[in-house]
Amino acid sequence: xxxxxxELSSKIDVLNNKVNTITESLQSNNSVCKRWLRTDEACDYxxxxxxxxxxxxxxxxxxVKKLGGTNYYDRRIIDKMLEDNSCGVSI
Numbered sequence: 001x002x003x004x005x006x007e008l009s010s011k012i013d014v015l016n017n018k019v020n021t022i023t024e025s026l027q028s029n030n031s032v033c034k035r036w037l038r039t040d041e042a043c044d045y046x047x048x049x050x051x052x053x054x055x056x057x058x059x060x061x062x063x064v065k066k067l068g069g070t071n072y073y074d075r076r077i078i079d080k081m082l083e084d085n086s087c088g089v090s091i
Contacts, residue, residue, distance in 0.1 A: 035076065036065070
């Protein structure tokens with residue numbers, strides 16, 4: 001028969017495993033949590049190619065901020081564009 005300490009230790013191990021699983025899941029979906037997405041992250045988020053994202057950028061549908069040679073897209077603007085379906089662009 002397990003002692004209280006053994007039972008507690010076992011429960012702690014189960015909790016640690018669950019926390020690790022959740023942490024790994026959040027880290028793999030980090031782009032969903034971030035406000036500013038790099039080009040590759042924005043493509044993944046939208047499930048489109050980089051050339052399709054380039055079209056949205058060039059047509060002014062999706063604004064971009066450039067910092068140190070890296071383009072950043074605001075996830076909130078992307079979400080609003082999707083919710084409103086206001087872009088009127090088929091990609």
